[in-house]
Amino acid sequence: MKKEKVYRSPFFYTGDKYKLINELKNYFPKEIDKFIEPFVGGGSVFLNSNAKSFYENDIDKNIMSIHNFLSSFSSTDDLLNILFSKIEEYNFSCSYKGKTVPQELKSKYVKTYFAKHNADSYKKLKEKYNASDRSDIADLYLLLIYGFNRMLRFNQKGEFNLPVGNVDFNQNVVEALTNYVNLTNQKKIYWSNEDYKSFLSKIVTTENDFIYLDPPYLITSSEYNKFWRQKDDDELYSLLDEFTKKKIRFALSNVVTYKDKENIKLLKWAKKYNVYPVKSNYINYHDNSIKSFSEVLITNYD
Numbered sequence: 124m125k126k127e128k129v130y131r132s133p134f135f136y137t138g139d140k141y142k143l144i145n146e147l148k149n150y151f152p153k154e155i156d157k158f159i160e161p162f163v164g165g166g167s168v169f170l171n172s173n174a175k176s177f178y179e180n181d182i183d184k185n186i187m188s189i190h191n192f193l194s195s196f197s198s199t200d201d202l203l204n205i206l207f208s209k210i211e212e213y214n215f216s217c218s219y220k221g222k223t224v225p226q227e228l229k230s231k232y233v234k235t236y237f238a239k240h241n242a243d244s245y246k247k248l249k250e251k252y253n254a255s256d257r258s259d260i261a262d263l264y265l266l267l268i269y270g271f272n273r274m275l276r277f278n279q280k281g282e283f284n285l286p287v288g289n290v291d292f293n294q295n296v297v298e299a300l301t302n303y304v305n306l307t308n309q310k311k312i313y314w315s316n317e318d319y320k321s322f323l324s325k326i327v328t329t330e331n332d333f334i335y336l337d338p339p340y341l342i343t344s345s346e347y348n349k350f351w352r353q354k355d356d357d358e359l360y361s362l363l364d365e366f367t368k369k370k371i372r373f374a375l376s377n378v379v380t381y382k383d384k385e386n387i388k389l390l391k392w393a394k395k396y397n398v399y400p401v402k403s404n405y406i407n408y409h410d411n412s413i414k415s416f417s418e419v420l421i422t423n424y425d
Contacts, residue, residue, distance in 0.1 A: 127171075130306060133193060133299040134165030134186075135273040140337065140376070141167045146401050148172070150420055152372055157332040161319035166190065168335055170306050180315035180322040185263065185275050187316040192260035194307040194314070199300055205261050210292060213244040215269060217292040238289040245269050245287035253282040268292055320362065334366065334373040342384040353388070360392045363423070367396075372424045376401075380417040397422045 129144045140147060144167060151172065158174035163181045181187050196202040210217045216224050216237055224240040232239045245266070252262045263283070267273055271288040278284045315322050319338070328334075338359060339351035366373055379386050379393075399420045 130167075130170045130302045131295075131299045132165035132167040132170060133296065133303045134189070134267065135296075135299070136165040136167075137272055137274070139165045139167045143401055144168065144171045147374075147376070147420060150374060150399055150422055151335070152333050152424065154331070155333045156329065157326070159323070159326060159328070159332060159334040160336075161322055161334070162337050162339075163190070164337065166303075168337070169310075169312075170303065172335075174333070176311040176313070178313045178315065178322075178326055180317065180319060182316070182318055183275070184316055185277070187314060188260050189264055189267070191314055192264065193300070193303055194312065196304050197308060199297075199304045202300060202304060203297065206265060206292070209248075209261060209265055213248050213265075215244045215265070215292065216240050219293050219297050235289050237291050238287050241269055241291075242287050249283055257281070257283075265292075268296060320358070323362070328366070328369070328371045330370045330372070332371060334371065335376075336363075336373060337376040340378045340381070341389070342381045342386050343378055356386075356388060360388075367423045373422070375421040376418065377421065378418050393419070393421045397425065 127145065127148075129141065131141050132139060147168070148171070155172070155174035157176050157178060158169060158172055159178045160169055161180050163169065163179040164186065166179065169177050169179055179190070181190075193202065207217070207220065210220075210222070216222055224236045228236045228240055248262060248269075249266060252259065252266060255262075257263070263275075266283055266285070267275055269288060269290060269292070270285040273288065273290065274285055276283070276285045319336075323334070336359070339355075341351055341353065341356050363373055363375065377386070377389055379390055399422070401418050401420050
């Protein structure tokens with residue numbers, strides 16, 4: 124059986140669901156009216172899902188600013204023209220346009236020549252973005268693309284504070300942006316930027332709808348998960364139990380074991396539902412030690 128083409132999010136999140144899409148979709152309902160995603164992140168799941176309409180939310184205003192910016196274009200060419208103009212202005216490498224790194228840098232820094240070449244350009248763009256009102260989302264997107272591990276990270280002042288990465292604006296970026304613009308133009312999407320509970324409370328759901336949740340994981344230690352506590356897990360479980368009483372379908376991605384930790388409450392709560400093991404895609408670049416982890420998909424429907 125031929126696998127469906129999987130579209131990658133232009134956020135290029137480490138550990139996003141891009142590589143797990145075909146596996147996850149095996150468990151998704153075949154017919155969906157409203158596809159509801161309280162923790163959209165980079166958007167790999169909704170990009171690869173079919174439904175009559177999509178409700179996409181994240182509490183992170185920067186993530187949603189990028190989604191709103193990228194999805195506002197009806198033509199990828201218009202978007203790329205803006206990005207390429209800035210790349211030229213700041214003298215970033217751009218292999219897609221044939222703007223390569225000098226051979227002397229490639230020879231001297233065999234594994235890190237992109238970072239060496241783009242370091243000054245990245246510093247200038249970051250300083251410009253942080254000194255402004257931070258409303259130029261094209262700047263923010265380029266900071267993501269050329270940044271370390273393509274992350275979004277800010278200090279307490281709200282300043283972008285990620286160092287340059289050993290990355291480039293290449294064919295993969297252009298392909299991801301092209302697919303994203305095309306798919307978001309085809310889909311009926313309602314964007315939202317608020318707490319997931321507030322977001323869900325405003326949607327009138329029926330038995331034909333489907334909620335997919337990929338919340339922060341309580342027992343892992345990435346940047347995304349650092350503000351999530353046990354009470355947040357507990358509140359989420361209670362809310363999902365309420366949806367079950369209303370016969371609203373949901374699927375929850377989570378990690379039940381990580382290194383020497385085990386999410387005992389999650390395991391106990393999930394006994395009333397269907398629990399499917401999935402090939403884990405979780406990576407934490409702050410800890411490169413050997414990991415033992417187990418990721419699952421929990422559903423309340425057969």
